[in-house]
Structure formats: structure tokens, C-alpha cells
Amino acid sequence: MKLWKTLQALLLQQKARMEGVVVPDNMRCVQCGICSYNCPIGIDVRRYAWEGRPIRDQYCVTCGECVARCPRGVLHFETLTSTLR
Amino acid sequence: MQYVLVGTGVAAVAAAEAIRRMDPKGRILMVGMEKDGYYSRPGLAYYLTGEIPERMLYPFRPEDFRRLDITLIHDRVEGIDPAARRVRLARRGWVPYDRLLLATGARAARPDLPGIDLEGVVYLDNLEHTRHLLRLARRAKEAVVVGGGITALELAEGLHARGLKVHYLMRGDRYWRRVLDEVESRVVEARLEEMGIRLHHHTEIAEILGKKGKVVGVRTKDGRVLRCQMVGVAVGIRPRIELAQEAGLETDRGILVNEYMETSTPGIYAAGDVAQVWDPKAGKHVLDSLWPMARRQGEAAGYNMAGQRRPYQRTTPLNVTRLAHITTAIMGLVGQRAADPDAGMVRGDSEVWRELPDAILAQKSEEVNYIRLMVGERTILGAVVMGDQSLSRPLYTLIDRQVDITPIKARLLAPDAPLGEILADFWAQVSRELGE
Numbered sequence A: 001m002k003l004w005k006t007l008q009a010l011l012l013q014q015k016a017r018m019e020g021v022v023v024p025d026n027m028r029c030v031q032c033g034i035c036s037y038n039c040p041i042g043i044d045v046r047r048y049a050w051e052g053r054p055i056r057d058q059y060c061v062t063c064g065e066c067v068a069r070c071p072r073g074v075l076h077f078e079t080l081t082s083t084l085r
Numbered sequence B: 001m002q003y004v005l006v007g008t009g010v011a012a013v014a015a016a017e018a019i020r021r022m023d024p025k026g027r028i029l030m031v032g033m034e035k036d037g038y039y040s041r042p043g044l045a046y047y048l049t050g051e052i053p054e055r056m057l058y059p060f061r062p063e064d065f066r067r068l069d070i071t072l073i074h075d076r077v078e079g080i081d082p083a084a085r086r087v088r089l090a091r092r093g094w095v096p097y098d099r100l101l102l103a104t105g106a107r108a109a110r111p112d113l114p115g116i117d118l119e120g121v122v123y124l125d126n127l128e129h130t131r132h133l134l135r136l137a138r139r140a141k142e143a144v145v146v147g148g149g150i151t152a153l154e155l156a157e158g159l160h161a162r163g164l165k166v167h168y169l170m171r172g173d174r175y176w177r178r179v180l181d182e183v184e185s186r187v188v189e190a191r192l193e194e195m196g197i198r199l200h201h202h203t204e205i206a207e208i209l210g211k212k213g214k215v216v217g218v219r220t221k222d223g224r225v226l227r228c229q230m231v232g233v234a235v236g237i238r239p240r241i242e243l244a245q246e247a248g249l250e251t252d253r254g255i256l257v258n259e260y261m262e263t264s265t266p267g268i269y270a271a272g273d274v275a276q277v278w279d280p281k282a283g284k285h286v287l288d289s290l291w292p293m294a295r296r297q298g299e300a301a302g303y304n305m306a307g308q309r310r311p312y313q314r315t316t317p318l319n320v321t322r323l324a325h326i327t328t329a330i331m332g333l334v335g336q337r338a339a340d341p342d343a344g345m346v347r348g349d350s351e352v353w354r355e356l357p358d359a360i361l362a363q364k365s366e367e368v369n370y371i372r373l374m375v376g377e378r379t380i381l382g383a384v385v386m387g388d389q390s391l392s393r394p395l396y397t398l399i400d401r402q403v404d405i406t407p408i409k410a411r412l413l414a415p416d417a418p419l420g421e422i423l424a425d426f427w428a429q430v431s432r433e434l435g436e
Helices: A002-019 A034-038 A045-051 A065-069 A080-084 B010-022 B044-049 B062-067 B127-139 B150-161 B182-195 B242-246 B291-305 B392-400 B406-413 B419-430
Strands: A020-024 A075-079 B002-006 B027-032 B070-074 B077-081 B086-089 B093-096 B099-102 B106-108 B142-146 B165-169 B198-200 B205-211 B214-220 B225-227 B230-233 B237-239 B255-257 B268-270 B275-279 B284-289 B318-323 B326-332 B360-366 B369-375 B380-386
Touching (some): A034 A065, B010 B027, B044 B127, B044 B150, B142 B225, B182 B369, B214 B230, B392 B419, B406 B419
Parallel strands (some): B002 B027, B142 B165
Antiparallel strands (some): B077 B086, B086 B093, B106 B237, B214 B225, B360 B369, B369 B380
């Protein structure tokens, strides 16, 4: 039962991420490039952060690598509904 | 229209982008002494730790400069002739300008110490310094680091990451006491000690010891000798104001500019670490050494140089950095009451942080996740957020927009108040009204 609950929570989290988008806060960004360097797809995340745009790249799998690696908390997930609001 | 931008850092690049938006035809010359051109100076800390390779430090590709139609010139500006509106370059001679931007940044201060010129004394000030530092670090085994801010810690952590045994010397009784409170300093220090960095409080260098021109150790003022092959120095920065001074521009600690980033001389603007900007709210000229603010200043300067009349809107100072692996956000007024012997302006610093707000302190600490609030009469004046950053964005908005927190003030100040929950609930109520 406990395992089921954990699995359910993980799936929900996954779903939220799949529907989500990575959003930068460019007041925090210093263009160090750690995000772009660690993106497994090779997306230039840093450029989006410079321009203050959500990372709406068709190849972005929202794996969260850039969010986790950024040393300054520039990037976070938002669900599509909240960014479209 | 000919625009000459002196400097190749973020302020100059942001100015060039703004100019180009307003003036598609004007000629933009960007003159810099550094042959590396525009790179992320804060990124040097991560190059030092090995988290990114050198090539990642460049946010712009050559095609970006071509798209903006900027002519990059690697040369040194030796003088300004404001009457004739021209600058003298070391190799090219006189170059005319219609609008001139001074974005010359700041340089690391060199303490007046015996042995300061020995090989092995290093700074984390520009890319050239960092390359030199990395070359030396390959052969060195021990290092001593001095200084009291973010850069000193970046040096200590970076040299540690490169396998050196690091001694970190502080003149005071704890780390960065001008900005951090006692709990915050201790959290950082405990982490540094866990990593294996040796901390020495109340310790100053009397002399850097050398042999055949190279560092072999330091002698402290209390007479101890620490063996080392490198000495990392980050005791503050000095805005590069010499050009402006020689040209007769008004200067203080930086080049004085008004809200439109104009200096006292028509046609000449300044932005970034070198600019001391008029802040109407504070009623004085303020120095900030924060990268995102330098970008905004450069942008404002660019618009005004291209004929727009757009004041620079100074926002609440925010710096997010990593102190001993803990992501830390510092915003607004967080100043400490006690005098800091390691005082002076450092990179990633704002003078505002040093001012003591008339505020009551509320704090909450859970392991590494830590929030400190400076609560004023009706608003939150400043905050330090360590670890989990999910509340730091809302907090920044509450501070910057001076949101009335009267409904939650009493609860925030109650002993052992669950600050995170109270703030999250409050944010859920007000964020929509604020359009966030």
C-alpha cells in the first residue's frame, strides 16, 4: 500500500513536470552557462534566461537537469496553465 | 551617430543591445583591454571549481555581435577629450564619439603587504587571472585565502575543489559579519569545516614569505607561519575611475551619474561596477556591484544614449550565490549592527546591505533551510534565504513592491513562528492581486 502511494506520488510529479515548462528569473542569472552545459539535449538554456523567456523548445524533455544544477536558483518549473494565465 | 562603449562586460553589452533596438543605423564601437571580450565574470567561480569548461564562459557567439553590428576593438583607452568629443586609444589614436559609455568595471584591491608581488599571489578578478590561478594550482599543495565576502569564499572553495589544502583567514570572529547574522555565518563555517577547509578567526597576514620570487608561506600578525604555495586575495574592489577623473568628470568612489546614467559631462554616460548611481528614494548616489544590476544600468544607459528619456529604476538589491554549497539569497536591507573588520566593498555586494534597518528580526532555521526576515513597520525590509529557494521569489516581490504585511506581522514575530507556512499562505492570497 505504501509502495503504491509512493508510486502514485512519483507519477503525479512526473505528470506535472511533463505538462510544465522551465521558467527563468533573470534578476538572478549571471549567464555562467552551467544550465546550457548540463542540458542533455544541448538546448542553450542560458540564452532563454538572458531573454527572460520560458524554455519553450520542442526538444525540452523537462528533465530538470538545468533547474537542479543552476547555482543561483534562476530556473524553476511552472505548469503551462500558470504561465499562460 | 557614433557610440563608443569602453568596457566589454555585461553593462557595455546590455547598452549595445538597447542602443541597437532604438538606432538600427548608428555605429557602435566596443573597446576593451581584455582580449577575451565579453564573458561571464561570476561564472569564473564555477570555472575554478571545474563545473564548467572555459568555452562555456562566453554567453555570446561571434554571430551575436554581428547581428548587433558591433565593432569590437581590443585596445586601451588612454584619455578622453570631452570638449572635442573624442577618446584616445593606445594603438589607434583619436576616435570620435557622439555618445560615450564608461563601463570600465572595478578591479580587485591589492593590500599593501610585504610579498604581495610574489608569484603565487592570486586574484579571482578576470579570466586571465583565473587561467593563471589554475596553472599554479596544478603544482601547489597548500593555499591561504584572505578576504571577507563572496569572492574570498569562491577562492577558498575553488582551490579546495582543485585538491589544495586551504587555510581561510578572517580578521573578524566570523564569516561576512557585515551582511550575515551569527547563525548564517556559523552555518557557512560549519560546512566549510566539514569540507576540510581550515578556518582561522582573528587572523591577519603580516607578511607573505617568498623564495626565489615565489610564495612559500605567510607569517600572521600573531607570529604563526602557515606554509603555502598560493595566497588568494579578495579584500575588496575599487571602481576604475581614473579615466573619468583625468577627463574632469565628477567622481566619488565611483563615477557619479544621474537617473539617466549621465555623468556630469554632456554626452558621457557610465554604468556597471564603475557607476555610482543617483537613487531618488535614498537621496544619494549608491554603488552596487551586482551583475544583474550592471545589466540593467547598461540597458538604461543605452536607451538614454540613443535619445530615449528612460530613468534607471533601481530595484531592491538581490544577490543569489552559493556559500559553502548552500544556495543563499540576500535581498533588501539585512545589515548587521556590529562593525566588520573585513569591511569594504566586495563583488556581489550592495551598500544597502550594510545599512541597519529599523526592523525587528524574525528567523527560522531547519537544518540548511533557513529564512531571516527584517520586519519593518508595515513591510518586510530585507531577507536572507538559505537552502530551499521556493520562498525567495515571493519574498523578493513582497520586499521590492513594499507589500503591506500588517495582516501577518504579529504571527511572523511570534516566537518559533512557522515563517515558511505563514509566508506561503500570505503569498497565495496576495500574489494574484500583484499579478504574479
